[in-house]
Each structure stands twice: as structure tokens, then as C-alpha cells.
Amino acid sequence: MKSNCIPIILIATASTLIMASCSGDNVREPDPTTVEASSELDVEFTKAVEEYIATDWGTWDDGENLGRCLTANVNSMTVETKQAVIKYGIEEAFNELSGIHVQSLSNVWDSCQTDIPTTATSQSEPIAEVKSSPTTQLITFESNSAYENFSDDAELQFKDAIDQHFDRLTEKAGISVAVYKEGYLWRYAKGRASPTENMKIGTPTLFRSSSKTFVAAIVLQQIDAGLYSLSDTLHSILSGNDDYESFDKNVINPDVTIHHLLTMTSGIADAHDYSRKEHTDVQTNPVWTPGDTVKLATRPFVSPGVYDYSNTNTMLLGMIVEEVAQENLNAVYKSQLFDPLGLIALLLPQDNAPPNTARPYGDRTNYGGSGFGDLSEASSWVTDWYESTGRTSWAAAGIVTTPENLAKWAYELFSIHGRAISSTSHAIFLDSFTDPMIEIGGWPQQYGYHATKRSMTLSNDDITVYGHPGGGGGYTSVFYYSPEVDLSISLLANSHSNARNREESVGRLTHRTLGDIGQRLFDIYKSTR
Incomplete structure (x- = not known):
């Protein structure tokens, strides 16, 4: 492309x-x-x-x-x-x-x-045909599939666990949760999605960096198809691409490999100082390319090999997918992941956010307002907040969907029974988690191919959980899959806290809050099955 x-x-x-x-x-x-x-x-x-x-x-x-x-x-x-x-x-x-x-x-x-007024006609003139739009099914993010319920005891305890953690918070908006096991589904939502609407189980929401797992799956699919390899360089794939050719090669290292990009070890910096005019220009420019967002990174690259979380890695992977597929990333997701797996999801800004998308809540100080509230209302410099934030998040953090779909995705991606990637790619994927442990999403974890792995301590034992946290710009999310219990859980809150320590996080919803809820849900499932 x-x-x-x-x-x-x-x-x-x-x-x-x-x-x-x-x-x-x-x-x-x-x-x-x-x-x-x-x-x-x-x-x-x-x-x-x-x-x-x-x-x-x-x-x-x-x-x-x-x-x-x-x-x-x-x-x-x-x-x-x-x-x-x-x-x-x-x-x-x-x-x-x-x-x-x-x-x-x-x-x-x-x-x-x-x-349109009816065309005036005389008695002798034929009446013009009145056309109507073809019958269409409006988009809904709720599944029409029939699922079994978990036990009454388990579902009651699921709800109580969420209520206990969420109700005691003083700074919050809404929360939505899904628990999924092949053939079984439980969903729950409470709080507010916007100043006028309650959060519902079908309310579409931004999941931020949890989106990264989707591009990783497509990259592994393309590698599995022999289109390139983990050791191929950025230059070997994107050479000739208009955006790539315009990059400052002192910032974007042309010699980093796909492996470096997937593991966040490329040495390519993230964008910084989001208050810069250049950042606003990208968000408000109606003619956008992924390369515009990549160019927001301006610091010279360092030698690859050391973990350093950077959205630029994911943006470059998204460009690689588009170049190889010769399609926009949202179209690739739809044909290769969403439709085959029965998922309903969108990718900003190539798709538009539905009007009922949960609003982002947080500290409005940096958005032209004050106090805790709807960030999109405070962002007066943009016409469409979701489209604008999508231009600077895209492959890295631009998926819009529901916890139900993300919980299903966790199962399809991480389970040995999942269909997202081949068994060969699945083995490579699970082998990508190596030391050292890094702090991400409020917990020490291992980072693999755009996914995380950690041990979660339950009442009687420990389990392994895979996933990826997401957060920022008014949203906080986590999703998990545990092979020991063959269960996936997805949790989303349409609020984000800038708390830097436990003292500042008191009363606020954080990744720790969602992690504690997830831990409790796994514990309940194990004790009631």
C-alpha cells in the first residue's frame, strides 16, 4: 500500500x-x-x-x-x-x-x-414510485447466541463482588464486566455511560491498549502465511511505502525487526508531550494517515534489545499489516478476526464510534476544564472526540467493543481451543513471554508479543493469567484468560485516574481496582464450579 x-x-x-x-x-x-x-x-x-x-x-x-x-x-x-x-x-x-x-x-x-413532499400530479398522470431504504439491521454489540448460565450461586457472587468494589469508590463513572467460558456467558454493568445514559451490557466502549492484542494476532497470521518473518526488518517490508519513506530514520530505526516491535524492545520512542501543537494538529486533521501519528515520536532511537513500552511500535506494526494486506487495518480485522470469530468491534478512526459509545471520564484539567467529568465535553478544540482520539491511538488503542466481545477474544486468542491463530502461531505466541518482569497495568508482569502474562494469587492456589491492560484518556480496562480454569474475564470502566501511588488512588477506580475484581471473580468461579 x-x-x-x-x-x-x-x-x-x-x-x-x-x-x-x-x-x-x-x-x-x-x-x-x-x-x-x-x-x-x-x-x-x-x-x-x-x-x-x-x-x-x-x-x-x-x-x-x-x-x-x-x-x-x-x-x-x-x-x-x-x-x-x-x-x-x-x-x-x-x-x-x-x-x-x-x-x-x-x-x-x-x-x-x-x-420530500409528494410530487403534484393530475388525475391522468401516473404517480411516481415511492422508494424506501432496504431493510437493515442496526448494529448491536450484544450477542444473539444462546449461552448457558453459570450457577445461580456463582452469578450472585459475581455481582456482589463488583458491587462491593465499585460502590465504595467516590470518583467513578461506569463499569461493565463479562465472564466467559466456551458455551457460558455472564454480563453485568452499572454506573453511568454518559451524563444522560446508564452503562449497559451492550454499551460500546474504548478499551485503549487492550487493542494491541488484535494487531499481534494479525501479524502472526501473516507470518504463518509466509508473507514475512519475525526476523524481517521494518525497512524490508515498508520500503517504498509513502509514509515510511517520509520518516526521520534517526527516529524510526529501519533495521528493527518484527520481533523487536512485538516485544517493545525496538528502541523507538513513544510520542511525548501531548500538549504540543503537533499532537493537536494530527487529531484535528481530516486527512489522516498512520504515518502522521508515527511522526509524533521525535526522540532519536536507541539500540534495540531493552523493553521500553511505546505505542509507536504498534503503529508501525499496523502499517506493516496494511502494506502486506493492501487493505485498511479495520477491514483486515473484520475479515480475518471479527467475522470469523463472531465478534462485534470497530477500529477508530477508520470506523466511526456509535453515538451510544460510553463517554470518557477523568480529570478535565488538561482538557480545558476542571474537576472530574466528561473529557469529551471539555475538549472544545475537536468536533468529534472519538475520531480525533482515534487518530492518535488507532492500532495501539483504538478498538471499540464491549466486555462480552473482549472476553470472547481472550478465549479465542489465548486458549489452546481458540481459533484466532494457528496452533503453530499459538505456540510461538505463548513462548514470547520472557524475563525480566516489568510493571504494567499496576502489576509486575512478563511482556510477550503485545500481550502480558502474570501469576494471580487466589484463595487456595495461584493461576496464570494472560491478557493486556488498557488505560488513559478516560478509560481503564483489563482482560484475562487463565488456562488452569479455562475461563476469560473482561472488565471495563469509562474513567481513568492519574493516581501515582496507593494514597492518591483511594476512592478512585484504577487498574488495581479492576485487577482485584478479576481476582475475586476467578476465585468465585473456582469455588462454585
């Missing part, structure tokens, strides 16, 4: 659609204060709609008005929706899209159709 430019258009926060007049002459333009200026993609979309009106809708009286309305509301559609209309045509796009993309087209279509 020699050019990875992905046009991303900021979406208006207002939900009201812009309607075309019946004459088609007075199409209201989007409010320039809430919507970015038209991009080349929007221009192409408009041309495609005009051509469709002239050809496919040439004999339909209301076709021109509907087309004008669709064009006027271009900023209410996802990038993938616009691309599908350009490539396939308006009505044909319904058959090519899915999830939030077909939903965005359907919503605009239905609203436009409702507001």
Missing part, C-alpha cells in the same frame, strides 16, 4: 439532518463551525450522486430531490459509506455495507424520504 492516505471527515455533533427544499434550489450547507470543510471524497460523492440521478433515477420525479438531500447530509455518513456509494451506486451500496456504515446511509435516506 504505497499510499495509506485515509480521508477522515469530522462529523457534526448535531443529530439534525440537513434537508433539501422541494424545488432542489436551496440546499442548506453544513454549519462550518461543527463540520470540516468539504474534502475530495465529498466532491467525488456529490458527482457520483449526480450521475446516479441522471441515469438510474432519470424517470423518478423525486429522485433529484432525494439525491440533493443525500449530498447535503454527506457529513452524516461514514467514510466507508461514501466510498461504497461512489463505487457501487446509491441503492447498490446497501448490499455492500454493514454495521454502522449501512446504518448511516439508511438513517439519512429515511430522513430525506420522509421530508
